[in-house]
Amino acid sequence: xxxxxxxxxxxxxxxxxxxxxxxxxxxxxxxxxxxxxxxxxxxxxxxxxxxxxxxxxxxxxxxxxxxxxxxxxxxxxxxxxxxxxxxxxxxxxxxxxxxxxxxxxxxxxxxxxxxxxxxxxxxxxxxxxxxxxxxxxxxxxxxxxxxxxxxxxxxxxxxxxxxxxxxxxxxxxxxxxxxxxxxxxxxxxxxxxxxxxxxxxxxxxxxxxxxxxxxxxxxxxxxxxxxxxxxxxxxxxxxxxxxxxxxxxxxxxxxxxxxxxxxxxxxxxxxxxxxxxxxxxxxxxxxxxxxxxxxxxxxxxxxxxxxxxxxxxxxxxxxxxxxxxxxxxxxxxxxxxxxxxxxxxxxxxxxxxxxxxxxxxxx
Amino acid sequence: xxxxxxxxxxxxxxxxxxxxxxxxxxxxxxxxxxxxxxxxxxxxxxxxxxxxxxxxxxxxxxxxxxxxxxxxxxxxxxxxxxxxxxxxxxxxxxxxxxxxxxxxxxxxxxxxxxxxxxxxxxxxxxxxxxxxxxxxxxxxxxxxxxxxxxxxxxxxxxxxxxxxxxxxxxxxxxxxxxxxxxxxxxxxxxxxxxxxxxxxxxxxxxxxxxxxxxxxxxxxxxxxxxxxxxxxxxxxxxxxxxxxxxxxxxxxxxxxxxxxxxxxxxxxxxxxxxxxxxxxxxxxxxxxxxxxxxxxxxxxxxxxxxxxxxxxxxxxxxxxxxxxxxxxxxxxxxxxxxxxxxxxxxxxxxxxxxxxxxxxxx
Numbered sequence: 001x002x003x004x005x006x007x008x009x010x011x012x013x014x015x016x017x018x019x020x021x022x023x024x025x026x027x028x029x030x031x032x033x034x035x036x037x038x039x040x041x042x043x044x045x046x047x048x049x050x051x052x053x054x055x056x057x058x059x060x061x062x063x064x065x066x067x068x069x070x071x072x073x074x075x076x077x078x079x080x081x082x083x084x085x086x087x088x089x090x091x092x093x094x095x096x097x098x099x100x101x102x103x104x105x106x107x108x109x110x111x112x113x114x115x116x117x118x119x120x121x122x123x124x125x126x127x128x129x130x131x132x133x134x135x136x137x138x139x140x141x142x143x144x145x146x147x148x149x150x151x152x153x154x155x156x157x158x159x160x161x162x163x164x165x166x167x168x169x170x171x172x173x174x175x176x177x178x179x180x181x182x183x184x185x186x187x188x189x190x191x192x193x194x195x196x197x198x199x200x201x202x203x204x205x206x207x208x209x210x211x212x213x214x215x216x217x218x219x220x221x222x223x224x225x226x227x228x229x230x231x232x233x234x235x236x237x238x239x240x241x242x243x244x245x246x247x248x249x250x251x252x253x254x255x256x257x258x259x260x261x262x263x264x265x266x267x268x269x270x271x272x273x274x275x276x277x278x279x280x281x282x283x284x285x286x287x288x289x290x291x292x293x294x295x296x297x298x299x300x301x302x303x304x305x306x307x308x309x310x311x312x313x314x315x316x317x318x319x320x321x322x323x324x325x326x327x328x329x330x331x332x333x334x335x336x337x338x339x340x341x342x343x344x345x346x347x348x349x350x351x352x353x354x355x356x357x358x359x360x361x362x363x
Numbered sequence: 364x365x366x367x368x369x370x371x372x373x374x375x376x377x378x379x380x381x382x383x384x385x386x387x388x389x390x391x392x393x394x395x396x397x398x399x400x401x402x403x404x405x406x407x408x409x410x411x412x413x414x415x416x417x418x419x420x421x422x423x424x425x426x427x428x429x430x431x432x433x434x435x436x437x438x439x440x441x442x443x444x445x446x447x448x449x450x451x452x453x454x455x456x457x458x459x460x461x462x463x464x465x466x467x468x469x470x471x472x473x474x475x476x477x478x479x480x481x482x483x484x485x486x487x488x489x490x491x492x493x494x495x496x497x498x499x500x501x502x503x504x505x506x507x508x509x510x511x512x513x514x515x516x517x518x519x520x521x522x523x524x525x526x527x528x529x530x531x532x533x534x535x536x537x538x539x540x541x542x543x544x545x546x547x548x549x550x551x552x553x554x555x556x557x558x559x560x561x562x563x564x565x566x567x568x569x570x571x572x573x574x575x576x577x578x579x580x581x582x583x584x585x586x587x588x589x590x591x592x593x594x595x596x597x598x599x600x601x602x603x604x605x606x607x608x609x610x611x612x613x614x615x616x617x618x619x620x621x622x623x624x625x626x627x628x629x630x631x632x633x634x635x636x637x638x639x640x641x642x643x644x645x646x647x648x649x650x651x652x653x654x655x656x657x658x659x660x661x662x663x664x665x666x667x668x669x670x671x672x673x674x675x676x677x678x679x680x681x682x683x684x685x686x687x688x689x690x691x692x693x694x695x696x697x698x699x700x701x702x703x704x705x706x707x708x709x710x711x712x713x714x715x716x717x718x719x720x721x722x723x724x725x
Contacts, residue, residue: 070452074445173557177526185487186529186713187463276440278467283438318445324433325449331405331435 014359023352031348039344043337052327064322071318073205079314080209080275081106082295084268085288086306087220088261089296094224094233095257096240101146101161102265103289104168105139109266110273111172112138114190114280117197118180124196131197132270139266140259142168147258151251165289176282190280199275209275213307216264220303229256265292298345316341390492391637392456393478398631399455400432401446403462404560410585410604411621415461415484417605418623425628426635431455438464440471447472451479457634459627460486469493480634484623486645494641496626498654500530500603501537502679503619504583505686506657506672507601508541508551510617511579513668514599514661518549521572522581523589525559527723529712534583537686539720544675545668552577553723560585566592573598579616590615599663606658616661617672625653647708651682687711694719 048054064071085102092099113131116122122130146164149155176188183191199208224230232253235243244250272284291313298312299305320334400419404412412434419430433446443465447458460469460483473481473493486495511520520542524531535553542549552575554568561584569580569592580600582589587610593600594614600607602618626648633639648654657676660669678684689700693716700706717723 070448071445074441074448077444078441170557173526177528181528186715187487188526188528192467272439278440281438281464283464286437286439317442321433321436321442321445322449325399325431325446325453328431328433 016357016359018355018357020353020355028352031351032345035344035348036341039341042340042344046333046337046340047323047327047329050327050329050333052329056326071322074318075311075314076206076210077276078317079311080207080213081268081271081288082291082310082314083213083217083307084264084271085292086295086299086310087217087303088264088268089292090299090301090303090306091220091224091257091264092261093296094237094301095254096237097147097150097254097258097261098158099143099146099161099258099261099265100158100289100293101143101164101262102268102292103285104161104165105142105262105265106269106272106285106288107165107168107172108142109135109139109269110280110284111175111269112266113270113273114180117193118190124194127194127197128199128274131274132267135266135270136263137266139269140263142266143258143262147255151254169285172280172285173282176280180280182279188282192279193274197274198278199271207275209271212267213271216267217303217307220260220264223260224303229253233257268292294342298342300349312345389638389640390478390480390634391639392480392634394454394456396428396457396631396635397455398428398430398457398459399447399450400430400459401436401443401461401465402432402434403436403438403464404585405434406432408560408585409587409610412461414605414621415623418621418627421624422627422631425624426631436462436465438462440468443468444472451476456480457482457631460484463487466495480639482627482630489641489643489645492639492641494630494646496630496646496648496654497530498621498648499650499686500583500619500655501533501686502650502684503655503657504534504581504601504603505537505541506659506676506679507581507617507619508538509545509668509672509675510657510660510664511538511581511599511601512542512545512549513665513672514616514663515546515549515579517576517578518546519575519577520549520551520579520581521569521575521577522551522553522583523565523568523572524553524555524583525585526557527555527715529714531555531583532714532717533687533711535721535723536714536718538581539718540686541675543720545671550720550722551581553721555724556584558584562586562588565589569593570596587611599661602658608658608661613662616664617657617659620656620658622653622656629653644708647711649682650676650679656680691718693717694721 044057047057088102112134116131116134142164146157146160149160150157180190181187182189201207224233232248235248236250236253240250268288273280277284295306295309295313298309316338320338323329323334324331400415402412402415406412406416419432423430436442436446450458457480463485465483466486466488469481469483469486470488470490470493473490477492479492481493483495485497489495522535522538524535535551539551542551552572554572556564556568558564565584565586565588569589572580573596578598580589580593580598582603585604587602587607590600590602590607590611594611599616600611600614602615605620606618607615650656659672675684685705687700687706689704690702691700693699699716
């Protein structure tokens, strides 16, 4: 009897999950910030358990990474190609096209730019703009086949873009170990770019690739939220069938978004080759495809959020490297911490999109 | 007048001579030595990086200095820079890299930090405070080729190689030349996997070679997979990087191993002593200088053959044997080194030809 009286309210207490239509941006930011703090606390606990002195963590690691000029420079140095692949992911995913071929498009972008340097096309002052355009064109061209296959023959783009990556990688290796190897020492990288073929540093030491990346983020924002194509894109994203029946040019919209995505990935390849390495190397693309998908996912395909997410990922890379340098912890630990932070941020999405509400039991 | 010009020239020459002696003044560290290493892979990769980490532990003991490290630093400027800059900021003044892909970034960093000594294993760049070093793997692999021919019944040797370029091709040719010391009819069939670290491709390449009748499998790739597959199939093999008897005790008859500490100990002592002037062409280490050695011999090699291999090893350790000495012809009959000549290093790096008995897909 008494037992029943205690249990009844619990039995009757019910909760329901509701989809949230909209949430003010400051609430979203607050939830995101809270999830990041939670992730940092969990990571901190892991590190302390691994024997890192707790007192030093905040001081040396967090503050040092974020407020040291050299670290900040490293973050920005790393960020621009990440922003590019993140934006490329956003664009394709908005058209419901799962572009897993970001790495292949990157590789061809860098190959195109390198071809311009090897064949000395254009005068020195025109060289860099020409390389940028060629990189975008080559990235775009590498995306043509899968998008046409998907639109004309309904070939699954997940498979086709992924497989095209392998072709791109092996073609790159063929060039690096064959015709394009550096004649100076026969090692598997292209000859060094000339100084006018490199993305220059701006006064203050920042690479030109940062303003380019931010400019393109704004351009993509305009494309997806203001332009007519962006309006169509939203239709296609919500329901391709409805979009088609109300007269939206679905195929053309998908084609445009995917080609734009490929062009941006191609530019990411140029940013690594001409902004970081100073030549074409045999493994410059590694990891960018996955990072691009991750960034677009974290940003829920919003270009500005993708830029922030790319900066976050770059910070994680640099901070992870300092952690290793400071405490000699294994790299696996760094990856674990990065994964914890990403999972925390990703799960915050749940609270932004849903609300938990208590409902009355059916008495 | 002529005399005056002459003496002016002399004075000028003397002036430049002075400058060059100033330039030749080597690097002397400021403060006590603090060493940091950057590894391309995890410390327990079983091969290349683990060999460096084992050398690091021996060096710590020998030099009495703690050596910091950071693992899994990929070959990209955006990953190398933050690690090196952070080490330097924390007081490191000797930085040791372990990858060919670090070359350009190390060159740039060595110019930005002229008071820091840089060393890079398998690198290509050098400078007043930067020394790249690598081992003449063809010496140790020549000995492994001898062991392979000794262990083989059929004389058909297989070889799993990474990528077709100089430092892999010189290994293959030396392997064949070593094998011919024991069995003049031995052949070496090569499969390039196109990757340094791809166990799946290495497995299928090894299996294919065994199916074609190879009964000893040599390798110049990073994982012990070829040895494992050889053991599973009841044939033999020779390892690379470290003593692969650790992974395949029944199969591995010989391994080409890195002995970096033998070289790094003397080089680090030179740096610490001050006035360090690195070789502007880099250090391509012979077995005598402490680059490579062998771990030999495993099963199926008779005492007589083992004695032959060890005698050749002794000669290499004393610097009395040159592998790429003439007369030497390639498969097409072109003379590659005349009688009494040794192929110079720049030509070794460019090696794209093969000796008789080597069968490749190229």
